[in-house]
Amino acid sequence: MIPEIGHFSLIVATALSFLLAIYPLIGAKINHPGMINSAKPLAIMQLLLMSLSFVILAYAFATDDFSVGYVATNSNSLLPIQYKISAVWGGHEGSLLLWSLTLAIWTAAVAIFSRGIPKIALARVLAVMGMIAIGFNLFILLTSNPFDRTLPYLPLDGNDLNPLLQDVGLIFHPPMLYMGYVGFSVAFSFAIAALMAGRLDSAWARWSRPWTLIAWVFLTSGIALGSWWAYYELGWGGWWFWDPVENSSFMPWLAGTALIHSLAVSEKRGVFKSWTVLLSISAFSLSLLGTFLVRSGVLVSVHAFASDPARGLFILAFLIAVVGGSLLLYAVKGSEIKSRGKYSLFSRETFLLMNNVLLIAALLVVLIGTLLPLVHKELGMGSISIGVPFFNNIFFYIMIPFAIALGIAPLLRWKKQEADLRPLFIQLAVSAVASIVLAVALPAIFADKIKIVAVVGFALAFWVIITSSIEVYIRATHRHSFASGVTKLGRSHWAMVLGHVGLAMMLIGISATQNYKIEKDIRMVPGDEVIFADYLFKFERIGEANGSNYEGYEAVFNISKNGKFETTMHAEKRSYFAQRSMPMTEAAIDWGVTRDLYIALGEQLEDDSWAIRIYYEPFIRFIWWGALVMSIGGLLAVSDRRYRFVNKRVAKA
Structure with a gap:
């Protein structure tokens, strides 16, 4: 009887998602306060019911209720209790329930903690998130119900959880990854809601930015944890990358990284608004694409779920509806997006735009390399393989201009650089010479020979670290002594520094491991x-x-x-x-x-x-330590005082 309560809770939560998607949106259209105010309680009730459904499924695992088919397939009476609980999301059906629960958590969080956002704008955002919930909840109910019974047949014991998943990595990696995946739905919902209202101003970017940063931190941490898990668990001594399913999480990370930079420029300078909207749509759409690839059965991977094509077809239809609908709305409303700021060719905006273009180029490389073999096979043209050399070679050439621009951008001013560029050129020249010297010295210390590819990677890493250090010194000594000025730098500034230094640490780890392992x-x-x-x-x-x-x-x-x-x-x-x-x-x-x-x-x-x-x-540890430093930088950015006080000013306005 208890599993049926979980099933019923899921059904009621789905009904509430329909109300959340429709009722507040109509209220925003006709400016009805009651309908607008209904968004918050609906979001909270949806979370409570999804939580109840998830807890009941976890209880079935903990009590070895093998009358539930999903439990019988993914658990065993001898399985340690910590793995029984994590086995809830160790298979297809339970992981989708975790996805829907995560979406409900994000929806309720936006409803509760966005007090400064005008209620009519918040109603639109929550309505869009309700639409997304409808798709995933229906997917679970119609094709992937985790509460289906095995009765009248009752297995004496379960098949056990995949041995590969009986690890602490399963406890933390999927929830963190899903928090990142699903978190981009918030940025997507803010963008769609802003398009609906025809209002894409700096306030919209300011509201969306902290949520996007939190999602990016979760996704960064989740990918790093997955890399570490694969490293020590798979038993072949290398950090796992360029596997098609790993690519499925890397693509939204690239789009999300470009998005957080674009949001920063849109908030501060009022430019790149169209670019920001498209990146918001892309980041979440790529999260849905990753879900399709993992669960459709089209990929052969250690990570993929063996699902029937009908399930994949459902997600594909949902993906087409989300991407097609959002792009159609952008086509209709995009002409209303106007950037108010101007900037010169040699400014921080230009170099940030350059880096975003390079990130999207890298994204397209991963997308093509992942999908081309699938398309080639489905068209009956035979099987082709795109392996590690393809990705490594192209990424090597993309990373060179990316890292160079990453080092230069913080040294430039917004809008327009000073007429006298000699101090800047001196700083860049010193950074370049020091980077090359250190890049040659590092392998000379720990290796028998010097490899050019490794030296280039080390030089780019030291370039980012040195230019970041110079930028901190310049900012700190602008009006104060260095000791006093450093303490006055804001959290968002340190967030930028840590993000860049973390990436440099990863470059050191990747370059050393790839060339000297x-x-x-x-x-x-x-x-x-x-x-x-x-x-x-x-x-x-x-x-x-x-x-x-x-x-x-x-x-x-x-x-x-x-x-x-x-x-x-x-x-x-x-x-x-x-x-x-x-x-x-x-x-x-x-x-x-x-x-x-x-x-x-x-x-x-x-x-x-x-x-x-x-x-x-x-x-090799620098890869994961670098990701940790980047994540800390993201958390610092979220904790910046601007996101605690600016919403109050907006509300008063």
């Missing part, structure tokens, strides 16, 4: 030793490593360097009781600031030796 496959028996990357690896012993729902082996390695003991590493090979056909590798990782040592235990061979794979990963 070392790997080796060897056969070893306990007692064997091997020298690898100046480290001595000794295979000490191997023993059993059993858990509540798996059995396996644990290999112990002692690591030393120059005769000095460094650490002990433990690598495992697991076989899960319910899915013995999927043995899993639990890699051993010893991390440091400048390198990771990584050991993956393979299969036992005929002569009782073991297949061992060892990796040396230089500076």
Whole structure:
């Protein structure tokens, strides 16, 4: 009976989403206060009912209710409780319910925390979010109901959660990623609501910007966490990228990164409004495209859900409706968008626009590289593969002008640069020379040889760091001493600096890992030793490593360097009781600031030796630390005082 309550709650929440999509919108049209004011309670009630539905499904997992088909497919009585709860979103149906719950959270958050926005404008925004909720809730009810029963057949036990997903990464990665994906629906809704009203001014950008920043922070953190999860869980010693499903989250991140910069310019200078609207539409549309790719069955990937084409067709129709409808509205109302500001060719606006164009170029590369093989196959032209070299080579050439412009833009003024450009050119020349020197010195210190591609990547990273440091010094000493001026810089300014420095850190990690990673496959028996990357690896012993729902082996390695003991590493090979056909590798990782040592235990061979794979990963942590620094920068931007007080002024006006 309890699962039926969850199903009924979902149905009522869907009915409320219809009311939210229609009632406040009509009220805004006829200026009816009661209908306009209904948006907030409808959004909150929708969240409460979606939460109830989700909690009931989680309860079914926690209590091993295998009469629910989704639970029987994705859980097992021996599964640890933390994985039973995270298994709620470990399959297709539950992850869609999480998506709808996340959308309800964002909708209620906008309703509660947007007090300074005029009620008629807020009603339009919430109505658009209600329309999106209708699509996803109907998708769940019509094609992917997680509450369907197995009765009259009652399985004695469940099939178990995919062993690959029995990891702490499943607990945090999908919710964070969905908060980013779905969060872009807020920017989309603000843009559509502004188009409906024919009012795209600086206030609209100011209202939308903090929500977009929060979504971008979640998506950045979610992608970084997914990269880390793939690195240590998949057992092949590399950060996962250019997989089609990974591309599905990277594309909205690129659009979202361009969007937050465009919103900043629209808010401060009143320009790029059309560009900002299109980016708002694109960021959320690409989130929907990623959902279609993952759930339609058209992709073959570790990450993809094995779903039937009918489900994919539903999402495709919804995607076409959202993209087509929003672009049609833009075509009708776009002529009313007018930018009020002007700027010269050599200004901060120009360089921000240049970087946004480069981000969209990178986005198109990923989009084409991901979709072209699918289109080629569907047209009956055979299978083609677009792999890592394609993306790496093109991104290498896009990143060069992007990083250069990223370093120059903060040093320029808004609207118009000073007539005397000599100080600027001196600053850029010093930055360039210092960047090249450091870029050559870094690999000379930790590597045997210098690779040009790596030097270029390091130089771009140091260029961004040095120019950001110069910009901070100039701003801090403009009217005060450096010590006093630094403390007076606003949070949004530090957010910009951290965002750029975080990207530079990622460039260092990617350049070092891609060009100086070392790997080796060897056969070893306990007692064997091997020298690898100046480290001595000794295979000490191997023993059993059993858990509540798996059995396996644990290999112990002692690591030393120059005769000095460094650490002990433990690598495992697991076989899960319910899915013995999927043995899993639990890699051993010893991390440091400048390198990771990584050991993956393979299969036992005929002569009782073991297949061992060892990796040396230089500076790989900088990839995730850089993403963390970028996320902190985004949070600082959201916490800026402008977004706490400006809405009050708007409300009073």
